[in-house]
Amino acid sequence: MKATTKPWIFTASCPSVIGTVDVVTGYMAEAGNYIDEIHSFDDREANRFFIRVEFYPQSADFTADEFTAEFTSRSKQFEMEWELTPPNHRPRVAIMVSKYDHCLNDLLYRYRTGQLNIEVPVIISNHPDLESLAQWHNIPYYHLPITADTKPQQEAQIRELIEQYDAELVVLARYMQVLSSEMCQYLDGRAINIHHSLLPGFKGARPYHQAWEKGVKMVGATAHYVNDDLDEGPIISQGIQTVDHAHYPEDLVAKGQDVERVTLFNAIKCHVEKRVFLNGKRTVVFGR
Amino acid sequence: MKATTKPWIFTASCPSVIGTVDVVTGYMAEAGNYIDEIHSFDDREANRFFIRVEFYPQSADFTADEFTAEFTSRSKQFEMEWELTPPNHRPRVAIMVSKYDHCLNDLLYRYRTGQLNIEVPVIISNHPDLESLAQWHNIPYYHLPITADTKPQQEAQIRELIEQYDAELVVLARYMQVLSSEMCQYLDGRAINIHHSLLPGFKGARPYHQAWEKGVKMVGATAHYVNDDLDEGPIISQGIQTVDHAHYPEDLVAKGQDVERVTLFNAIKCHVEKRVFLNGKRTVVFGR
Amino acid sequence: MKATTKPWIFTASCPSVIGTVDVVTGYMAEAGNYIDEIHSFDDREANRFFIRVEFYPQSADFTADEFTAEFTSRSKQFEMEWELTPPNHRPRVAIMVSKYDHCLNDLLYRYRTGQLNIEVPVIISNHPDLESLAQWHNIPYYHLPITADTKPQQEAQIRELIEQYDAELVVLARYMQVLSSEMCQYLDGRAINIHHSLLPGFKGARPYHQAWEKGVKMVGATAHYVNDDLDEGPIISQGIQTVDHAHYPEDLVAKGQDVERVTLFNAIKCHVEKRVFLNGKRTVVFGR
Amino acid sequence: MKATTKPWIFTASCPSVIGTVDVVTGYMAEAGNYIDEIHSFDDREANRFFIRVEFYPQSADFTADEFTAEFTSRSKQFEMEWELTPPNHRPRVAIMVSKYDHCLNDLLYRYRTGQLNIEVPVIISNHPDLESLAQWHNIPYYHLPITADTKPQQEAQIRELIEQYDAELVVLARYMQVLSSEMCQYLDGRAINIHHSLLPGFKGARPYHQAWEKGVKMVGATAHYVNDDLDEGPIISQGIQTVDHAHYPEDLVAKGQDVERVTLFNAIKCHVEKRVFLNGKRTVVFGR
Structure with missing residues (x-):
């Protein structure tokens, strides 16, 4: 699990309900993505959940498109706004x-x-x-x-x-x-x-x-x-x-x-x- | 000059003119008071001078009354507001x-x-x-x-x-x-x-x-x-x-x-x- | 999900492999435990994974014993050292x-x-x-x-x-x-x-x-x-x-x-x- | 006393004895040099005195040579090591x-x-x-x-x-x-x-x-x-x-x-x- 490259970054927010962490980490495990770091915060006042995950795909076939296709349906029930950032992204x-x-x-x-x-x-x-x-x-x-x-x-x-x-x-x-x-x-x-x-x-x-x-x-x-x-x-x-x-x-x-x-x-x-x-x-x- | 006791403290402020430092330090030298620490500040905007001196009297006869008697006349021309605090002062x-x-x-x-x-x-x-x-x-x-x-x-x-x-x-x-x-x-x-x-x-x-x-x-x-x-x-x-x-x-x-x-x-x-x-x-x- | 009480705290560490986060968060979701905060760290040098989760059980029947019974078998394959701390624990x-x-x-x-x-x-x-x-x-x-x-x-x-x-x-x-x-x-x-x-x-x-x-x-x-x-x-x-x-x-x-x-x-x-x-x-x- | 230019800087150190401050500030007053800032420290362990003075000469005739000529003789008895730095000095x-x-x-x-x-x-x-x-x-x-x-x-x-x-x-x-x-x-x-x-x-x-x-x-x-x-x-x-x-x-x-x-x-x-x-x-x- 040595970091020879930079990680992919997944970020999301949605209303606070049970299962928001699991829908993310469950899919990560299933897809063979190694989670290097995870942060979450649940705003009790705004009733809103925030999560950021750094991960390293273990499969050579990993693509953003596949992630999107697979994850979109799973996350739908949570009204999740999410974003996937590839390791080579350099914002302008x-x-x-x-x-x-x-x-x-x-x-x-x-x-x-x-x-x-x-x-x-x-x-x-x-x-x-x-x-x-x-x-x-x-x-x-x-x-x-x-x-x-x-x-x-x-x-x-x-x-x-x-x-x-x-x-x-x-x-x-x-x-x-x-x-x-x-x-x-x-x-x-x-x-x-x-x-x-x-x-x-x-x-x-x-x-x-x-x-x-x-x-x-x-x-x-x-x-x-x-x-x-x-x-x-x-x-x-x-x-x-x-x-x-x-x-x-x-x-x-x-x-x-x-x-x-x-x-x-x-x-x-x-x-x-x-x-x-x-x-x-x-x-x-x-x-x- | 070892500090076996606490120092006397002299503080003053007055309008900024030449000689304000000297009237203080000159008298200290003359009276045989050893200056341990001196801070001054001259506010260029307010045109006002501030000084704080810690000193140890070397003469066994030193008294606040004598200091006051001697220093008052010297400081008068500077419109100096000053205060002498003895080492044993403990404010209530x-x-x-x-x-x-x-x-x-x-x-x-x-x-x-x-x-x-x-x-x-x-x-x-x-x-x-x-x-x-x-x-x-x-x-x-x-x-x-x-x-x-x-x-x-x-x-x-x-x-x-x-x-x-x-x-x-x-x-x-x-x-x-x-x-x-x-x-x-x-x-x-x-x-x-x-x-x-x-x-x-x-x-x-x-x-x-x-x-x-x-x-x-x-x-x-x-x-x-x-x-x-x-x-x-x-x-x-x-x-x-x-x-x-x-x-x-x-x-x-x-x-x-x-x-x-x-x-x-x-x-x-x-x-x-x-x-x-x-x-x-x-x-x-x-x-x- | 208002915090009227203190959370339960789950902490664990184990060797770094895929699925370590999921085994924790998956069980939490299944058991109806609301995750309020999650931290993880993966030590690339020591190849060791650390996680801390604050959660609020949603079921009135939640007990530490049940958690232990259910989670122990799931975590076994990860050689996980884990600990569950109840909200009312006050260390001596x-x-x-x-x-x-x-x-x-x-x-x-x-x-x-x-x-x-x-x-x-x-x-x-x-x-x-x-x-x-x-x-x-x-x-x-x-x-x-x-x-x-x-x-x-x-x-x-x-x-x-x-x-x-x-x-x-x-x-x-x-x-x-x-x-x-x-x-x-x-x-x-x-x-x-x-x-x-x-x-x-x-x-x-x-x-x-x-x-x-x-x-x-x-x-x-x-x-x-x-x-x-x-x-x-x-x-x-x-x-x-x-x-x-x-x-x-x-x-x-x-x-x-x-x-x-x-x-x-x-x-x-x-x-x-x-x-x-x-x-x-x-x-x-x-x-x- | 407005600072339209930078000050001259005088620095010195010597053994701790009475009169070290006065020999500096007394001469400054006599020479018509306006002191803007003064710091001193007396090391009780090393028995050594340090002083730094920022000043603005008020006389148009002020020169470093004159300062040196005048001050050298006064400072001699204190074994003072001193230095005068002009406002336009830019160290290489x-x-x-x-x-x-x-x-x-x-x-x-x-x-x-x-x-x-x-x-x-x-x-x-x-x-x-x-x-x-x-x-x-x-x-x-x-x-x-x-x-x-x-x-x-x-x-x-x-x-x-x-x-x-x-x-x-x-x-x-x-x-x-x-x-x-x-x-x-x-x-x-x-x-x-x-x-x-x-x-x-x-x-x-x-x-x-x-x-x-x-x-x-x-x-x-x-x-x-x-x-x-x-x-x-x-x-x-x-x-x-x-x-x-x-x-x-x-x-x-x-x-x-x-x-x-x-x-x-x-x-x-x-x-x-x-x-x-x-x-x-x-x-x-x-x-x-």
């Missing part, structure tokens, strides 16, 4: 940025070295500043400046790029433009944003300056899914950094960057590894 | 509680074992539950139940007890009553409260339930001075604890208790060691 | 201490308030100092002073007390005596010790003094099972605390106490909730 | 690497964005792999492969490069070659190494594999000055990361990289800002 991730490059630099480093198992087919920005960084990584960079007047056209352009480059996830890596409501809906559930505060504290603009005004002793960062309510999307991960009275706003900005980039990386990694489930306004994250 | 701290005992138990343990160099002359509660804990530590316990109607009289009673027992600091160790505006003003700057969230997030009632609703991945606690604006007093210390989707509100309540008690202890220790300075709505804390 | 924990009381005080607090779901039938010490703390909690306290000469008799006495009070777990809460080899074997796998360093760093005596000599910037604590090799037993949990140059050994001793007690508590809680599995010289801990 | 830092690039990538990012106020005139490696990264930052890269036979010549070559490029600090950013005793002596006190464990735990080769063998629940990193005793140089900073049973050695390697780079960055930043003092086998670090 479009990154959006403005001028700050600490998150972009970090993500590209982890992409380049294989820490993040993704493709980055395109980088989109409302500023030209970070183009050379993109170029060094051989990634197309689109500079789409935005004003109040041009926002609708430019957002349309962005949507076109996302589709043209077939991105299944969009990462807002300190993209400093408020998205329109249409754009938020378009990205709902498939875009991750990093906000530079411990949400719901310090929503909106200049959170480090707000934090300094309040004299807090910790600053943080929050990675969350984009939804229609600005800075209110379901939280995936959070990080913090202690600070003291000698930190002026510019010091908080500098010190917070390390937390932002690690927090964003953690969220993307969990998403890519299918560890994150939407659960109403909250998330289930099967950690590592 | 009145503790107020309701039903939760995790903070009280922790504080009394540290008081009993000398980790907190304080006296606890009195414990005041709006519930009878924690009386036996007080008794085991031989501390008078006053049960003053409070209703909307009796609040003015009971608060008057509390003020009387604070004065009768000569408390220089009041600690609200999960005291679950909203204080009246008069009471807040009475306690302004000399009472420390523990709030069970990372302020300014989740102000007000049931912060762990608020945190659960938002699906946060970290819960925290904040120790702050009481002032007139509920949950808005200057922050002294904060602590956090990571959590995940499997934590229901009652789990957050349980898990947060360790953070609350350590955060409150840290704030009291810093206050008692004269490490905390009020600086407008914020604090300067010379950490250890 | 004997605590051993010397003079430091920070761990004992913490454990008794959590025992008294129900944070730790245990019974503490007896406290054993080689010093008389902590008797009054035990008395306040109505727990028998045995003072068994130990010298090199009396160690064999006294350890025999301790074993007798452990059996007389029917303790299934022994906690060495800063018990400052080196145990004999016989005693270690007797306690193997059912005693938890707290060592005041981040093992394997600073084994042996006076770890905080060793840490100070080395000028480390962090001190830690390690809770581990007792086995025959002093300070080498399988690690359950570790905690750390940052320090700086201004911390003399006595400051490290004081500051480390908070880490020690929380680290020990975490280990005991995990053990009691059946989250810890021995895996050779290491442990599997299904965290919360 | 030579970086040595092997194949791992996570530390190098991080340092170059912080160098490029001004987070680290340094020059990087040269990068030296025993492997060719990281040349393109150096090129993108326009930094000369020297590939000096090393075998047991060629070590003396190659180390001589490295010393020549350090001198040719006038580096005042050398950073071993995961340079995976054991240095000869001569080289260690040459670098004594002016080279910083990052070791991927919480020293003194897991010295030597493959520390993450050692950590996995022991089943630790935390892995760490240590940045320390190079001295003659391998992995025993004075510690500047340490960092940790929690892990669990599901982390195989390769996972520890991956997870530890974030701790390594942040820990190394912290050490270099403190060194560059003159916050670190050697104190026998330990360090004094006046933190931020």
